[in-house]
Amino acid sequence: MSASKNDDGIVTAGLAVIGDEILSGRTKDRNIGYIADYLTAIGIDLSEVRVVPDVEARIVEAVNALRKSYTYVFTTGGIGPTHDDITADSIAKAFGVGIDHDPRAVAILKARYSDDQLNEARMRMARLPDGADLVENPVSGAPGFRIENVFVMAGVPSIMQSMLDNIAPTLKTGKKMHSETVEARVPEGQLAQRLGEIEKAHDGATIGSYPFVDENGYGTRLVVRSRDAALARKVAEEVRLLAQDLKPDMYREL
Amino acid sequence: MSASKNDDGIVTAGLAVIGDEILSGRTKDRNIGYIADYLTAIGIDLSEVRVVPDVEARIVEAVNALRKSYTYVFTTGGIGPTHDDITADSIAKAFGVGIDHDPRAVAILKARYSDDQLNEARMRMARLPDGADLVENPVSGAPGFRIENVFVMAGVPSIMQSMLDNIAPTLKTGKKMHSETVEARVPEGQLAQRLGEIEKAHDGATIGSYPFVDENGYGTRLVVRSRDAALARKVAEEVRLLAQDLKPDMYREL
Numbered sequence: 001m002s003a004s005k006n007d008d009g010i011v012t013a014g015l016a017v018i019g020d021e022i023l024s025g026r027t028k029d030r031n032i033g034y035i036a037d038y039l040t041a042i043g044i045d046l047s048e049v050r051v052v053p054d055v056e057a058r059i060v061e062a063v064n065a066l067r068k069s070y071t072y073v074f075t076t077g078g079i080g081p082t083h084d085d086i087t088a089d090s091i092a093k094a095f096g097v098g099i100d101h102d103p104r105a106v107a108i109l110k111a112r113y114s115d116d117q118l119n120e121a122r123m124r125m126a127r128l129p130d131g132a133d134l135v136e137n138p139v140s141g142a143p144g145f146r147i148e149n150v151f152v153m154a155g156v157p158s159i160m161q162s163m164l165d166n167i168a169p170t171l172k173t174g175k176k177m178h179s180e181t182v183e184a185r186v187p188e189g190q191l192a193q194r195l196g197e198i199e200k201a202h203d204g205a206t207i208g209s210y211p212f213v214d215e216n217g218y219g220t221r222l223v224v225r226s227r228d229a230a231l232a233r234k235v236a237e238e239v240r241l242l243a244q245d246l247k248p249d250m251y252r253e254l
Numbered sequence: 255m256s257a258s259k260n261d262d263g264i265v266t267a268g269l270a271v272i273g274d275e276i277l278s279g280r281t282k283d284r285n286i287g288y289i290a291d292y293l294t295a296i297g298i299d300l301s302e303v304r305v306v307p308d309v310e311a312r313i314v315e316a317v318n319a320l321r322k323s324y325t326y327v328f329t330t331g332g333i334g335p336t337h338d339d340i341t342a343d344s345i346a347k348a349f350g351v352g353i354d355h356d357p358r359a360v361a362i363l364k365a366r367y368s369d370d371q372l373n374e375a376r377m378r379m380a381r382l383p384d385g386a387d388l389v390e391n392p393v394s395g396a397p398g399f400r401i402e403n404v405f406v407m408a409g410v411p412s413i414m415q416s417m418l419d420n421i422a423p424t425l426k427t428g429k430k431m432h433s434e435t436v437e438a439r440v441p442e443g444q445l446a447q448r449l450g451e452i453e454k455a456h457d458g459a460t461i462g463s464y465p466f467v468d469e470n471g472y473g474t475r476l477v478v479r480s481r482d483a484a485l486a487r488k489v490a491e492e493v494r495l496l497a498q499d500l501k502p503d504m505y506r507e508l
Contacts (some may be wrong), residue, residue: 021462023300024431025290026477032286032305036279046277048312051286051303054462058302081443082463083450113443121446156465177278189335189367192375196337208275208308209336211410223280 009227011044011174014066017051018059018077018087019155030157031076038164043173044072054078059090067094067150072171074164077155079144081121087152088145092129095147102128105143112141136166178229180236184243187211187218191242195222198238204228205235263481265298265428268320271305272313272331272341273409284411285330292418297427298326308332313344321348321404326425328418331409333398335375341406342399346383349401356382359397366395390420400424432483434490438497441465441472445496449476452492458482459489 015035021027032049039046047070052058059078066073078087092099105126109118125142128134135144135151139159144152146167153163184191188211199207205226212219222239226232269289275281286303293300301324306312313332320327332341346353359380363372379396382388389398389405393413398406400421407417438445442465453461459480466473476493480486 017303020460020479021464021477022286023290023303024433024479025287025292025294025300026433026462027464028287032276033279033282036277038279040279046279047307049271049277049303049305053301080463080465081446083446083453084460084462117443119443119447121450122443124446125443156467158467179278179280189371189373189376189379192335192337192378193373196375199337206274206338208280208338209334210275210281211334213410213412223275225274225278 009175011072011172012047012070013039013044013072013074014047014070015049016059016062016066016073016075017049017155018054018075019051020053020084022051022077023053031155031160034157034161035074035076035164038168040177042168042171043176044171045174045177054084054086056086056090056093059087060094063091063094063150067148071149073150075150075152076160079125079142079152079154081124081142085124088127088129091147091150091152094150095129095131097130097147099127099129101126102132102134104134108134108141108143135163138162138166175227177225177227178232179223179225180232182222182224182236182239182243184220184222184239184246185216186220186243186246188220190246191220191222194242195239198235198242202231202235205231207235207239263429265326265426266301266324267293267298267326267328268301268324269303270313270316270320270327270329271303271409272308272329273305274307274338276305276331277307285409285414288411288415289328289330289418292422294431296422296425297430298425299428299431308338308340310340310344310347313341314348317345317348317404321402325403327404329404329406330414333379333396333406333408335378335396339378342381342383345386345401345404345406348404349383349385351384351401353381353383355380356386356388358388362388362395362397389417392416392420429481431479431481432486433477433479434486436476436478436490436493436497438474438476438493438500439470440474440497440500442474444500445474445476448496449493452489452496456480456485456489459485461489461493 022029036046050062052062078085128145132145132147144163153160208223210221224236276283290300304316306316332339382399386399386401391397398417407414462477464475478490
């Protein structure tokens with residue numbers, strides 16, 4: 001494994017979202033949020049996401065940067081049968097290995113398509129970088145793959161999700177992050193200073209502050225996160241007391 | 255300007271989405287798709303997106319990589335009053351300049367908050383890197399800013415959107431990308447080979463192929479894109495004829 005591993009029980013991941021259609025706005029990505037939730041739930045920290053176009057050099061650059069920095073890398077998109085599906089070739093290039101039709105992947109496609117359906121374009125979906133292992137695709141057959149610490153998945157959300165279910169049991173996971181959310185009917189600016197003080201006083205916990213506006217005016221959601229569940233609860237209690245303590249001083253203009 | 259500019263009428267952009275809450279899944283990003291649509295519509299190519307955590311070194315690294323590669327860089331998130339709002343400091347560091355309270359930004363906050371409301375935390379929102387220009391925020395007052403080719407915006411979608419409206423008229427825009435969409439009731443794998451041939455025969459046009467599944471089975475949306483509107487129409491017509499020409503050979507398993 002070329003994966004960089006942390007020794008402190010923290011497992012990290014990078015995600016490369018591959019596709020011109022996301023960058024043009026034509027398709028709205030639904031994979032980033034899903035993968036973020038999924039990894040958080042199993043104790044893996046998603047640490048960086050890059051969205052890159054269907055351009056080999058750009059995919060190679062992103063995957064090589066991410067795989068050196070994080071325990072695992074996931075990619076979505078670009079593994080179908082068309083000319084713009086260049087992820088497998090790009091990953092082979094990133095690892096400096098060859099690429100060819102994989103007999104296991106060919107067997108899957110042969111079981112799914114008749115001989116006249118299994119044209120050259122569809123056979124492209126069986127091309128895997130040397131040394132890759134298959135990731136099963138129960139939805140539409142054509143597999144994803146794993147090479148070292150990089151997992152290559154489809155872009156179609158339902159297929160990506162089924163692949164991730166197959167990948168998850170093989171992953172090393174870390175200490176889970178615990179989070180506690182406090183909703184304060186107080187604008188962020190009124191809480192800010194004391195929040196910072198509370199965070200500073202508690203090593204190992206962070207407090208995220210997310211302002212919102214709804215029909216009742218301004219409010220702030222405060223998310224305490226820690227790998228230590230007891231610490232998360234303790235800090236959340238302090239934040240709760242702070243929020244109760246403060247009367248909202250509304251903005252002049254609402 | 256340190257912006258790298260293209261001489262071929264193409265204007266590019268990178269986007270840095272800043273925030274732990276996106277990477278943890280707690281907040282689902284709605285800005286990437288909005289900005290992608292917006293820039294495409296005004297003739298700017300969004301070429302890369304990076305999502306990074308609220309960590310100074312990571313923000314500096316992403317912004318410096320993006321601002322050297324693209325005409326413009328946009329950032330979202332991390333410009334509020336709390337301890338986790340470190341974007342302005344990180345941008346100052348990326349440019350190697352100082353940061354201080356900006357008199358124009360202070361005046362905006364003073365007009366919005368009473369003296370006892372304008373605490374130290376809120377005053378943080380008036381800290382701008384040296385040499386930055388303000389980006390107006392009609393929603394909640396606290397401004398974004400521009401330094402060289404980097405535009406720093408809020409993360410709250412309604413505020414980000416109003417800032418982008420203020421920024422857009424100041425941007426150089428390129429030749430617009432024209433797109434034509436053809437929906438084919440044919441699985442992607444059956445179209446793939448001839449699509450690739452059509453694309454190859456037409457320099458200056460690309461064909462994106464996006465498979466989907468609905469209640470009627472498999473289909474493929476084909477998106478022809480070109481900066482030459484006539485060429486986009488011509489290629490789309492060829493794709494339309496191809497799609498009509500083919501009878502669907504359905505997957506064995508649906």
